[in-house]
Amino acid sequence: MEKVRLVPLLLGLLATACGAAVPEPSTPSLLASSSYGGASSAFSAPSGPSIPSHGDTRGALVVRPDLACVPFVLRVELADPKAGLDLLEKATLALKERFGASTGGAATIAMLGANTTAAPAYTKVKDDKPPPAHFVVTVDGAVEVPLAAEAGYWARAKLVAGLVEASRKEDALVPSGGEGAPELEVAFGAPELKLRDPESHRAELVKRWVERARAFARVAESQTAPLHLVACEPPNAITQTPISLEQVGLALPVSCRIDVSSLPR
Known part of the structure; x- marks a missing residue:
């Protein structure tokens, strides 16, 4: 059986x-x-379909x-x-x-x-x-x-x-x-x-993360205290988030610190 x-x-x-x-x-x-x-949806009956x-x-x-x-x-x-x-x-x-x-x-x-x-x-x-x-x-x-x-x-x-x-x-x-x-x-x-091989998108994910981090640094820094990425850890594994039948979201967790760069003496 x-x-x-x-x-x-x-x-x-x-x-x-x-x-x-x-x-x-x-x-x-x-x-x-x-x-x-x-x-759960407040607009659907208990026995009816709910909005995913x-x-x-x-x-x-x-x-x-x-x-x-x-x-x-x-x-x-x-x-x-x-x-x-x-x-x-x-x-x-x-x-x-x-x-x-x-x-x-x-x-x-x-x-x-x-x-x-x-x-x-x-x-x-x-x-x-x-x-x-x-x-x-x-x-x-x-x-x-x-x-x-x-x-x-x-x-x-x-x-x-x-x-x-x-x-x-x-x-x-x-x-x-x-x-x-x-x-x-x-x-x-x-x-x-x-996605069978999310690692094929690692280069693009790293590129996008760096662009966002640099954009933040440009907005947050002052003329006398420029900001740069420092103390970066190796990137982790790429994560996948299912969205729909035709979409999956990829993310690359990166741990870096943005700080004031050292000024020459």
């Missing part, structure tokens, strides 16, 4: 551009942030997302952990086929974390012998679908709809082994649209 859930997923920006390793194997939770989460909140923080640079992804986690408990990994591998291949059918074969699978832990023992057997060992095996990853640059709003909306539909299918990923067979648990996050 297989359980399918659509639950929130804790997300980090990793090299695969979507999804993060699940730190707690006993809780298969995925976190997906979506710009369509829905904000797209956020006010747009970032220093707004670009078109080129990747759609759906985070997922698979978990099974059984006596042989290697057999569990074999089962989860088959389920992952089935996931690729399922999402491929809804995306014209464009879906790929990016695997992230894997975890095997001993399951707690709940019962005792005869003669007070310890129960046979069981293990909880968990893997997680993301379904990834590239977004064509020319794909407009409606094409992207249909793709997202197909991803949601595929994540809600009830049919089993792998054939049931009958009564007593291990139970496969599946959880999906909501589709996310983002």
Whole structure:
């Protein structure tokens, strides 16, 4: 038997551009942030649609997302952990086929974390012998679908709809082994649209930050006390903020101090 859930997923920006390793194997939770989460509205009925909140923080640079992804986690408990990994591998291949059918074969699978832990023992057997060992095996990853640059709003909306539909299918990923067979648990996050390689925009983000900092310095400085950038730390990783189906905001956190330059003696 297989359980399918659509639950929130804790997300980090990793090299695969979507999804993060699940730190707690006993809780298969995925976190997906979506710009369509829905904000409360005083003008809509409780049972009616609410106006989505797209956020006010747009970032220093707004670009078109080129990747759609759906985070997922698979978990099974059984006596042989290697057999569990074999089962989860088959389920992952089935996931690729399922999402491929809804995306014209464009879906790929990016695997992230894997975890095997001993399951707690709940019962005792005869003669007070310890129960046979069981293990909880968990893997997680993301379904990834590239977004064509020319794909407009409606094409992207249909793709997202197909991803949601595929994540809600009830049919089993792998054939049931009958009564007593291990139970496969599946959880999906909501589709996310983002940029696969935000680092390609680092030079432009640095340029824009320097221009804004220099503009501020020119306004704030006096003729006798010119201001300059001093004590700059290395820039951090680029952050992404989803805005819409066709926009994602990029920002580059930079830590510098603007101070009066030293005057020659």
